[in-house]
Amino acid sequence: MPQDKDQSKLVTVAIHTYEKAQILQSLLQSQGIPATLHNVNTVQPVFSTGVRVRIAERDLPRALAYIEDLKWDLDEAYDVLQEKSDLANESPDTAHVAAYKGYVLIPVDFSSYTDKIVKLGFHFAARRELHVLLMHVYTGTMPQMNFPYGDFTALLPQIQEASQQEAGKAEQQxxxxxxxxxxxxxxxxxxxxTYRTTIRDGIPADEILRYAKRNLPAIIIMGTRGKTEDSDYIVGSVAAEIIDRAQAPVLVVPEKIAIDDLMQVKHVGVATSFDQRDLVLFDQMMQLMKPLAPEYRLFNVSRSEGKWGDVQLQAIxxxxxxxxxxxxxxWSKLSEGELYAALEEFVANHQVELIVVNTYKRRVLAKLFNPTMARRMLFHAGTPILVMHSNSSR
Structure with missing residues (x-):
């Protein structure tokens, strides 16, 4: 019998350490969603990093909706189970930054567009009189060799050497x-x-989020590869994880964008749905953008006619x-039809250089992180995106 096409196609919903991936796998399976773990070291699973939790593509909407509805944070649950805290691992410089009331967190990966992200972040920090923390997270690798399980101790020197090499490379960079x-x-x-640096070993998204949750920054500014045909990459990307789970505003700048200072942005598109929380987050965004004064153009998230009546528009x-x-x-109303085409038209017609999205509706965020929707909107055609988060929803 031929295999069901939907069942044979797998997508990644998360990338975690082995322990966290196991937790998420168990939770998904408890909801009747089959989940498998990939990139697990066969010699010693606990040393696996970057483990992918994969499900059938047809289960993706249900899985994302369930993940969004969880009442607890996966990182917090993991930390409680492991009874650990990484506070003791703080370097003096990082601890000094943590004492600051306002700072800009800039994750860096030393890629070709790191300089651009740094420049954008430093200009932002200078205008707001903030400090900067540059964070790099490297993932120590476990040698993928087919040693018998009983001979695992023979691998320990190689593990230590590989970890030291990764740490040394990161420090040099x-x-x-x-x-x-x-x-x-x-x-x-x-x-x-004023800036400081910190280097950490772990899963990039997890380490960035853990630090940002403990020491809330004014904003997280980071780069992304932007539009890609690899939908699996989009679902599990660091940028998507940060956007989804951070409590601070997140500015994501695609790799090929020409802008290296927000002062260059003259036209900003702001997604809205006429919710009262939109007004609160819009005000937070306006405060964050000061002293810049671009043109703001609201556009509708909902395609429903009822939400875009003359009365509502006049009131806002x-x-x-x-x-x-x-x-x-x-304000502008997106054209009818396919969302990607309507957004393309909106960006082109109004020369939009930055898109602002609110995430108080976590189900909306789950919809946006459908692989194709993420590729088409959040990492849209080289347009930077500023994501504003409502603390009340976290």
Whole structure:
């Protein structure tokens, strides 16, 4: 009998350490959603990093909805089960940054567009008189060799050597980046900003989120590869994980974007659904963007006619005039039809250089993280996205 096509196609819903992946696998299976673990070290599973939790593509909407409805945080549950805390691993520099009331968190991976992300983050920090924390997370690798299980102890020297090599490489790259930053601040190509660095071993998204949750930044600014044909990458990407689970605003900048300073942004598109929480998050966004003054253009998340009546539009226009008398705020209704095409048209017609999305509706976020929707909207055509989070929903 031929195999069901839907069942044969698997997608990744999360990338975790082995222990966390096991927890999520058990939770999904308890809901009748078959889940498998991939990239598990066959010699010693507990040393596996970057373990993928994979499910049938047809189960993706149900799985995402269930994950969004969880009343507890997977990281917190894991930490409780393991009875551990990484506070003791704080370096003096990182602890110093944690004492600051406001800072910009910039995850870096030393890729070709790291310089652009650093420049954007430093300009943002300088205007707001904030400090910067540059964070790099490397994932120590377990040698993939087919040794008998009983001979695992023979691998320990190789494990330690591989970990030391990864740590040494990361430290060297961070040192080189710091030298470049210091030189650019000295010659005036970067603004003078107080910054610190930290290097961690683990899963990038987990380590970034854990630190940001304990030391809430003013904003997280990070890069992404942008639009890709690999839907599996999008579902499990670091950027998607950070957007979904962070409590602070997240600015995601695609690799090929020309902008390296938000001051260059003249046209901002803001997704809204006429919810009262939109007004609160819009105000937070306006405060975050100060002293910049681009043109803001609201556009509808809902395609329902009832939510975009003349009364609602007039009311929100009057509200904006009263609250932000000096701001240039317009609105547009997306064209009917396929969302991607409508968004493409909106971005092109109004020269939108930044899209702002609110995430108080976690089911909406789950919908956006459908592989194709994530590729088409959140990592849309090289357009940066600023994600505003409601603390009340976290």
């Amino acid at each position: 961070m040192t080189e980046l710091s030298k470049e930053i210091d030189a650019k601040m000295a010659d005036g190509s970067l603004p003078q900003v 226009q009057e509200y904006n005039k009263q609250q932000y008398p000096d701001a240039h705020i317009e």
